[in-house]
Amino acid sequence: MIYMDNAATTRPDPDALRRAEIYLTEKYFNPSGLYREGFELNKELDSARKNILSCIADEEIFDLIFTSCGTESDNTAVFNFGRRGNIVTTAGEHSAIISTVNEQKNRGVEVRIAPLNGDSTVNIEALLDLIDEKTSLVSVIHVNNETGAINDVNEIARLAKERNPRIIFHTDGVQSFGKIPFRMQKHIDLYSLSAHKIGGLKGIGALIFKKKLLLRPFIFGGGQEKGRRSGTENVFGIKTLEYACEKKFKNLKADGERLVGYKDLMERELNPSIFRVISPKNSSPYILCLSASKCRGEILLHMADDEGLVIGTGSACSSNSKTRYSRVILASGYDEATADTVIRISFSPETTREEVEEAVKILNRSAKKLADKMV
Amino acid sequence: MEKVIIIRYAELFLKGKNRGYFERAFSNNIEKALQGISHELIKTSGRYLVENFDVEETEKIVSRLKKVFGIHTMSIALRVSSSMADIAEAAKSISRKKGRFKVETHRADKKFPMHSVEVSAEIGGLLLETYRGLSVDIHEPEFTVYVDIRENGTTLVFSEFFEGPNGMPVGTAGRGLLLISGGIDSPVAGHMIAKRGMKVDCLHFHSYPYTNMQAKEKVVDLAKTLASYEGGLNLYIVSVTKIQEAIHEHCAEDLMVTLLRRFMFRIAERLAKNTSHQCLITGESLGQVASQTIEGMTSSNSVVQDLPILRPLVGFDKNEIIERSVAMGAYEISILPYEDCCTVFLPKYPAIRPKMNYILEEEAKLDVDGLIKEAFETIEKIEIK
Numbered sequence: 001m002i003y004m005d006n007a008a009t010t011r012p013d014p015d016a017l018r019r020a021e022i023y024l025t026e027k028y029f030n031p032s033g034l035y036r037e038g039f040e041l042n043k044e045l046d047s048a049r050k051n052i053l054s055c056i057a058d059e060e061i062f063d064l065i066f067t068s069c070g071t072e073s074d075n076t077a078v079f080n081f082g083r084r085g086n087i088v089t090t091a092g093e094h095s096a097i098i099s100t101v102n103e104q105k106n107r108g109v110e111v112r113i114a115p116l117n118g119d120s121t122v123n124i125e126a127l128l129d130l131i132d133e134k135t136s137l138v139s140v141i142h143v144n145n146e147t148g149a150i151n152d153v154n155e156i157a158r159l160a161k162e163r164n165p166r167i168i169f170h171t172d173g174v175q176s177f178g179k180i181p182f183r184m185q186k187h188i189d190l191y192s193l194s195a196h197k198i199g200g201l202k203g204i205g206a207l208i209f210k211k212k213l214l215l216r217p218f219i220f221g222g223g224q225e226k227g228r229r230s231g232t233e234n235v236f237g238i239k240t241l242e243y244a245c246e247k248k249f250k251n252l253k254a255d256g257e258r259l260v261g262y263k264d265l266m267e268r269e270l271n272p273s274i275f276r277v278i279s280p281k282n283s284s285p286y287i288l289c290l291s292a293s294k295c296r297g298e299i300l301l302h303m304a305d306d307e308g309l310v311i312g313t314g315s316a317c318s319s320n321s322k323t324r325y326s327r328v329i330l331a332s333g334y335d336e337a338t339a340d341t342v343i344r345i346s347f348s349p350e351t352t353r354e355e356v357e358e359a360v361k362i363l364n365r366s367a368k369k370l371a372d373k374m375v
Numbered sequence: 376m377e378k379v380i381i382i383r384y385a386e387l388f389l390k391g392k393n394r395g396y397f398e399r400a401f402s403n404n405i406e407k408a409l410q411g412i413s414h415e416l417i418k419t420s421g422r423y424l425v426e427n428f429d430v431e432e433t434e435k436i437v438s439r440l441k442k443v444f445g446i447h448t449m450s451i452a453l454r455v456s457s458s459m460a461d462i463a464e465a466a467k468s469i470s471r472k473k474g475r476f477k478v479e480t481h482r483a484d485k486k487f488p489m490h491s492v493e494v495s496a497e498i499g500g501l502l503l504e505t506y507r508g509l510s511v512d513i514h515e516p517e518f519t520v521y522v523d524i525r526e527n528g529t530t531l532v533f534s535e536f537f538e539g540p541n542g543m544p545v546g547t548a549g550r551g552l553l554l555i556s557g558g559i560d561s562p563v564a565g566h567m568i569a570k571r572g573m574k575v576d577c578l579h580f581h582s583y584p585y586t587n588m589q590a591k592e593k594v595v596d597l598a599k600t601l602a603s604y605e606g607g608l609n610l611y612i613v614s615v616t617k618i619q620e621a622i623h624e625h626c627a628e629d630l631m632v633t634l635l636r637r638f639m640f641r642i643a644e645r646l647a648k649n650t651s652h653q654c655l656i657t658g659e660s661l662g663q664v665a666s667q668t669i670e671g672m673t674s675s676n677s678v679v680q681d682l683p684i685l686r687p688l689v690g691f692d693k694n695e696i697i698e699r700s701v702a703m704g705a706y707e708i709s710i711l712p713y714e715d716c717c718t719v720f721l722p723k724y725p726a727i728r729p730k731m732n733y734i735l736e737e738e739a740k741l742d743v744d745g746l747i748k749e750a751f752e753t754i755e756k757i758e759i760k
Contacts, residue, residue, distance in 0.1 A: 299719065
């Protein structure tokens with residue numbers, strides 16, 4: 001099986017699993033335990049926290065809490081800082097943001113959605129125009145999970161704070177953390193990340209936040225994470241994140257360059273009479289979003305699956321028009337007919353050139369077969 | 376004082392000489408529904424009693440019995456010896472503490488020393504003395520305490536009637552094969568026919584890779600919902616992908632649905648004969664969609680040679696069907712947005728009143744037998760308990 005749906009989840013990194021195994025078998029203690037073993041484990045958690053944080057942020061200014069996933073991190077950001085006035089966000093957000101701001105809308109907070117450019121990056125001018133003195137939170141996705149489009153969030157945060165210095169700026173970095181070179185600058189206040197997109201375990205995420213911010217919990221209990229997020233820590237999961245991070249950031253540049261090569265190869269070799277690239281130039285090396293003319297994305301996905309290639313799709317065989325087409329693809333200006341044909345190939349550093357070549361063959365073959373039937 | 380559940384049956388009492396057959400099926404179905412819960416099922420005159428069960432399981436038992444066709448009503452009762460002191464004690468323990476009430480007594484044991492009216496008056500009086508918040512209202516009571524004095528020296532005291540699903544015991548009216556989609560209608564059609572006592576199994580057509588696995592899983596869930604009223608059923612799944620592709624390739628676009636349905640009915644009849652089903656059942660409702668016109672139905676009927684096709688919903692409005700779907704517990708599953716039939720091949724303008732000549736002409740372009748044979752090779756059987 002060739003796995004190319006790494007933007008959905010990655011295979012847990014075997015090295016990270018092996019190294020973290022000791023936290024299942026020997027160091028299984030509760031980090032809140034008052035005995036020496038618990039205390040030491042707690043210190044190890046703090047060192048993991050620092051190691052992960054330092055990959056993209058200055059430890060003197062920022063701190064990090066562990067959560068259960070990227071979605072929880074996004075929810076924590078919105079429910080903490082999008083509570084009054086208005087929230088400004090983009091049409092390119094993951095549903096972890098869109099659904100959460102919609103919940104805030106039901107609770108009386110105004111929500112303003114900035115449109116996207118044709119390349120699915122946010123229209124910065126339009127976004128800035130939505131910010132006013134009542135804006136409490138601005139949230140802009142770093143790398144779009146469907147097209148791989150990259151928003152320059154440091155710059156956008158700077159410009160946003162020029163409009164209103166009191167806003168809190170959040171970015172969903174789930175598809176960028178450990179994948180593209182990036183450091184948080186001072187204008188970004190909050191950053192969400194997830195372990196299982198980079199070889200860590202599912203069930204672990206984190207929210208990086210400025211130390212000066214008062215982060216209120218919405219999970220109460222034993223006071224873990226300095227009271228900001230209670231619940232016994234998933235030490236094993238956290239350690240897989242730490243080890244996966246270590247590897248990812250060490251090879252960030254080399255991995256990125258190799259994957260860009262794979263993307264180019266695919267773009268070159270895929271049948272041009274069927275496939276059209278949706279991902280913009282300079283998008284994430286990890287995501288290649290395509291439209292396959294006359295081929296409904298999900299059908300192509302099933303056909304590729306039957307041939308041993310696992311990919312993602314932006315559309316679904318859904319009778320509900322609201323869930324049928326990708327919001328992001330439509331917001332980027334594509335029509336429903338195109339949105340119906342979108343597939344997403346997403347790589348990991350484990351992806352090999354041979355796999356890419358084989359995937360091209362399978363996609364060309366399946367799409368041709370399907371397109372012929374659609375005539 | 377012991378808790379028992381009284382089961383009163385629906386139309387069984389109409390049955391004459393074959394009543395025993397119906398009663399056996401009925402009690403078997405009850406036993407099947409209560410599998411895994413320790414209990415005893417006792418037949419008494421005109422009713423059944425569930426007894427010797429763990430009182431903690433009462434709610435579970437009632438909820439399972441609510442799905443056994445043939446049950447008219449149920450009551451959770453206290454069984455005591457037929458002495459006024461014990462009856463009074465039971466009445467006190469089930470009575471509300473305040474409100475308007477009455478006591479209604481039924482005396483099957485004609486040797487009991489008091490008349491029904493006297494028993495009601497005495498028990499009512501005791502309740503009034505016990506709870507100051509009570510007042511008697513025999514015309515519009517807020518609740519009623521029922522006292523049922525049986526012939527065997529015991530009395531059942533209860534205050535509520537739970538509605539059963541009515542109908543006839545499943546298995547007493549033959550076997551039918553339901554063409555089930557992932558929509559709202561077909562499970563309702565199956566439920567209605569099962570309610571009349573027929574053992575209904577299901578046949579579903581899918582067209583992977585044009586439809587997804589979730590759509591198939593949704594049908595399994597719908598079949599499970601129907602199965603919960605029947606004590607299990609068989610779900611057959613057949614792929615019509617090749618048939619859809621062949622129609623798309625060779626035939627007029629506007630006949631896709633008409634021709635596909637003719638294939639489905641042919642496959643259904645052949646399967647039904649192999650599996651000893653005596654009829655086909657569909658959820659068609661006249662005029663609901665383009666294929667459910669009288670012409671569409673005529674076209675489908677004409678390929679079925681020997682079996683009757685039951686269409687219990689034919690005269691129903693969509694709203695009526697939805698009400699029944701909600702009541703049987705299928706609606707939430709039916710409205711999940713997975714397509715059960717591939718829409719990529721659906722014509723923009725399907726033939727609403729296709730002429731038979733036209734249909735036959737187009738169908739002649741296909742290897743009908745070959746395609747059906749191929750479809751049969753994909754058959755999958757899922758036994759739902």
